[in-house]
Amino acid sequence: MSRRFACTFLTLLVLVATVIVAWPGHTYATQDRDAIMAGSSAEHWTGTDDLGRDRTVRVATALLLGLVCAAAASAISTSIAAGVGTVAAFSPGPVASVLMLLSDLFLTLPWLFLLMIVRSSLPLNASPMHSAAITFLILAALGWPACARAVYNGALELRGSDWMIQGRANGLRTGQLVRQYLLPHLRPLLVPQFLLCVPAFLVAEANLGTLGLGVAEPLPSWGGMLLELDSSAMLARSSWVFLPIVLLVSVLLLLECLAYEV
Amino acid sequence: MRSIRLLLIGAALVASIAGEPSRSQEVARIPGELVWAIRYDPKTFDPAKVDEQASETIRFFTGGVLLRFDPRSQQPEPELAESWSISPDGRTVSFRIRNGLHFSDGTDLTSRDVAWSLRRVLSPATAAPVAEEFINPQQVTVEALDPQHVIVHLPQRVIGIGKVFDEIAIEPADRPSEGKVTSGAFTVFEYKQGQYVRMKANPNYWKHDATGVRLPYATGIRLDILSNREQEIARFQNGSYDLIESLPPEDFSLLAQKDPGAVRDLGPSLNTEQLWFNQSSHAALPDFEKKWFENRSFRVAISDAIHRSDLAKIAYDGHATPAYDFISPANTMWHSTHLQIPRQDLASAIRMLASAGFVTKGGRLYDATGHAVNFSILTNSGNRARQKMATLIQQDMAALGIDVTVVTLDFPELIERLMHKMDYEACLLGLSNVDPDPNAMANLWRSSSPNHQWNPSEATPSTTWEAQIDKDMDTQAGSPNPLERKRAIDDVQQIVSDQQPFIYLVYPNLLIAVSPRLAGAEPTVFQPGIVWNVTSMRLQGHQP
Numbered sequence: 170m171s172r173r174f175a176c177t178f179l180t181l182l183v184l185v186a187t188v189i190v191a192w193p194g195h196t197y198a199t200q201d202r203d204a205i206m207a208g209s210s211a212e213h214w215t216g217t218d219d220l221g222r223d224r225t226v227r228v229a230t231a232l233l234l235g236l237v238c239a240a241a242a243s244a245i246s247t248s249i250a251a252g253v254g255t256v257a258a259f260s261p262g263p264v265a266s267v268l269m270l271l272s273d274l275f276l277t278l279p280w281l282f283l284l285m286i287v288r289s290s291l292p293l294n295a296s297p298m299h300s301a302a303i304t305f306l307i308l309a310a311l312g313w314p315a316c317a318r319a320v321y322n323g324a325l326e327l328r329g330s331d332w333m334i335q336g337r338a339n340g341l342r343t344g345q346l347v348r349q350y351l352l353p354h355l356r357p358l359l360v361p362q363f364l365l366c367v368p369a370f371l372v373a374e375a376n377l378g379t380l381g382l383g384v385a386e387p388l389p390s391w392g393g394m395l396l397e398l399d400s401s402a403m404l405a406r407s408s409w410v411f412l413p414i415v416l417l418v419s420v421l422l423l424l425e426c427l428a429y430e431v
Numbered sequence: 432m433r434s435i436r437l438l439l440i441g442a443a444l445v446a447s448i449a450g451e452p453s454r455s456q457e458v459a460r461i462p463g464e465l466v467w468a469i470r471y472d473p474k475t476f477d478p479a480k481v482d483e484q485a486s487e488t489i490r491f492f493t494g495g496v497l498l499r500f501d502p503r504s505q506q507p508e509p510e511l512a513e514s515w516s517i518s519p520d521g522r523t524v525s526f527r528i529r530n531g532l533h534f535s536d537g538t539d540l541t542s543r544d545v546a547w548s549l550r551r552v553l554s555p556a557t558a559a560p561v562a563e564e565f566i567n568p569q570q571v572t573v574e575a576l577d578p579q580h581v582i583v584h585l586p587q588r589v590i591g592i593g594k595v596f597d598e599i600a601i602e603p604a605d606r607p608s609e610g611k612v613t614s615g616a617f618t619v620f621e622y623k624q625g626q627y628v629r630m631k632a633n634p635n636y637w638k639h640d641a642t643g644v645r646l647p648y649a650t651g652i653r654l655d656i657l658s659n660r661e662q663e664i665a666r667f668q669n670g671s672y673d674l675i676e677s678l679p680p681e682d683f684s685l686l687a688q689k690d691p692g693a694v695r696d697l698g699p700s701l702n703t704e705q706l707w708f709n710q711s712s713h714a715a716l717p718d719f720e721k722k723w724f725e726n727r728s729f730r731v732a733i734s735d736a737i738h739r740s741d742l743a744k745i746a747y748d749g750h751a752t753p754a755y756d757f758i759s760p761a762n763t764m765w766h767s768t769h770l771q772i773p774r775q776d777l778a779s780a781i782r783m784l785a786s787a788g789f790v791t792k793g794g795r796l797y798d799a800t801g802h803a804v805n806f807s808i809l810t811n812s813g814n815r816a817r818q819k820m821a822t823l824i825q826q827d828m829a830a831l832g833i834d835v836t837v838v839t840l841d842f843p844e845l846i847e848r849l850m851h852k853m854d855y856e857a858c859l860l861g862l863s864n865v866d867p868d869p870n871a872m873a874n875l876w877r878s879s880s881p882n883h884q885w886n887p888s889e890a891t892p893s894t895t896w897e898a899q900i901d902k903d904m905d906t907q908a909g910s911p912n913p914l915e916r917k918r919a920i921d922d923v924q925q926i927v928s929d930q931q932p933f934i935y936l937v938y939p940n941l942l943i944a945v946s947p948r949l950a951g952a953e954p955t956v957f958q959p960g961i962v963w964n965v966t967s968m969r970l971q972g973h974q975p
Binding site: 202296 | 661679681682684685688738741744745805806807809812815818819821822823825826836837838839840841844854855856
């Protein structure tokens with residue numbers, strides 16, 4: 170699958186989802202209590218969920234919310250990794266060791282339990298949108314260390330390169346060197362890292378959601394919707410319950426493909 | 432080459448897994464044996480030390496008892512005791528033991544065995560959980576007058592004392608056997624941890640049917656230890672299991688489509704699902720919020736705005752009954768039939784809030800001091816029905832202009848917030864009621880109790896109506912007169928309905944499955960449910 174195809178398909182999905190969400194009529198929270206687990210109809214194209222909410226709107230919202238939040242979390246995570254890795258590479262040995270030790274420490278944390286603890290200590294009246302933002306922020310805060318190690322090694326190699334020595338000899342300061350020379354050279358490392366983190370964060374949110382600890386109701390999320398697959402009784406009632414998992418897997422494949430092609 | 436090696440490793444792995452005996456592998460049925468599943472292993476087979484459901488199930492089948500609670504009359508009926516009586520002061524309980532009783536090993540059962548079993552349960556060395564029900568077990572004395580008469584002397588009257596004897600198995604004196612030698616219908620025969628418990632019929636069981644055939648009809652019982660509900664349903668469908676004691680609504684509906692004759696909705700169970708607001712003075716909440724929750728009009732308005740029939744229809748697939756009271760209508764002896772229930776009407780809820788000083792501006796509700804009304808509903812993760820109810824209530828509250836946040840937490844964290852930190856606004860949970868006697872719920876209603884959830888451990892009742900509940904609970908606990916007890920409990924029901932400290936939502940219905948091959952089943956919502964008359968149940972085609 171080419172990068173162009175993946176990019177086009179993802180853009181198309183996002184556009185369609187945006188139109189569905191913006192279309193006047195059903196919202197993701199509107200409950201049609203007389204149409205519980207309804208099948209496909211002109212009113213509800215892919216039926217309704219077990220609370221009578223339009224599945225199409227919910228899946229579209231989850232797709233947009235997941236992509237935007239995961240991309241934002243990935244950008245934060247990659248930025249932290251770039252910052253920590255670069256600072257470590259351009260710092261004296263002991264500082265670099267401390268920073269790398271810190272990132273190793275983060276890598277060893279049992280992130281799922283940590284997420285559960287942090288999530289449960291949040292204020293109870295945090296709105297669903299806040300809960301989504303906080304969930305992805307936590308993911309971002311925990312997702313940078315592996316990338317930081319890669320950036321550190323890359324920056325360390327670049328630090329001793331001929332053109333860096335040339336730049337330093339020309340009187341450029343460290344900040345200027347990093348901005349003008351280092352970061353552009355680290356781009357091939359940071360962009361795939363960013364693209365790889367997006368599907369990883371989507372999956373992490375889905376895992377949390379299936380534990381009932383992700384994005385709060387009534388905001389739809391992949392994890393919350395995958396809960397429908399938990400019971401064979403639900404599976405027997407409508408084939409549309411498979412729509413979120415099919416779409417999630419498709420999005421993940423497209424994102425992986427994009428990262429691989431880059 | 433690499434892929435061939437991987438394939439070989441994979442094949443070896445599959446072979447090794449297939450070669451291992453599976454924990455959930457089915458065991459062959461002995462002819463005439465009844466088979467079903469329980470969720471987990473019994474912690475003990477010693478009938479005196481039972482403190483959880485699985486062990487209690489084993490004790491019910493194996494333990495012969497003096498009296499047995501009859502779900503039809505809701506009264507304890509004579510079992511090993513031929514007759515029994517309580518003295519007018521309630522401090523002396525006398526039993527006359529049946530003639531010609533034997534244990535499963537053929538030895539005689541006399542008053543000596545009865546007295547020994549009772550003393551063993553009362554002894555602090557046994558640490559029997561049931562001893563607590565005597566209130567002061569160390570001062571209880573047991574006397575065997577002759578081989579047929581036993582007298583129990585109590586230091587004080589104990590309400591519902593008859594039911595306590597339903598929990599004490601009579602074992603051979605000085606020979607406790609952990610269910611192997613019993614006076615009940617079955618004896619423990621084989622136990623494989625994590626797999627099954629097998630019991631066989633007691634050949635000396637005292638009970639006979641009307642035609643003189645010795646009970647039980649079944650040759651034995653096998654209880655598989657199986658926590659996977661999908662597997663349980665599959666095995667019921669293929670005929671390996673004869674019954675399912677409790678089904679979730681969605682599985683019930685699925686099974687009803689495939690085999691409508693096998694499933695039964697027994698109507699409201701004794702259990703309740705309820706919502707309550709944190710009214711504790713120690714609550715980590717702003718004062719204006721505490722004032723909302725302490726305001727009766729606010730609580731009643733919230734109750735009025737909740738569409739309970741929708742909760743029953745959507746969250747329980749129609750297999751629940753709207754609830755307004757802490758005593759289920761299934762508990763006919765104690766449920767108040769003349770209760771004045773809230774109106775369940777949005778207009779009356781809005782009027783009620785307006786009368787309490789709340790105002791609606793731009794679709795949002797504000798209190799008299801200008802604070803927007805919003806609160807969170809806490810419930811436990813993993814319970815889909817509760818999460819659905821909370822989300823439905825969220826929409827019901829939106830109609831009042833109240834912004835509700837639904838928060839699901841894992842159970843330990845939820846209990847921590849509820850019982851220790853008091854850090855929550857509203858909570859949606861359920862209560863399982865095993866004992867139909869409301870005295871068993873005294874710790875929920877007494878204001879001094881730590882389980883008085885909306886405001887635990889009050890030094891003195893903070894409201895006059897809580898003081899009245901305390902008084903009524905004292906009356907029902909101390910009165911020997913059943914009518915007086917009923918009046919006191921009716922009063923508590925009316926106060927709870929008026930004040931709504933707990934906003935009762937639904938009584939989940941008891942949903943069961945019984946194989947059409949199983950004859951004699953007369954299911955009831957009272958414990959132990961379907962199998963209360965297991966001695967009269969048999970597989971069709973099997974002759975005892």
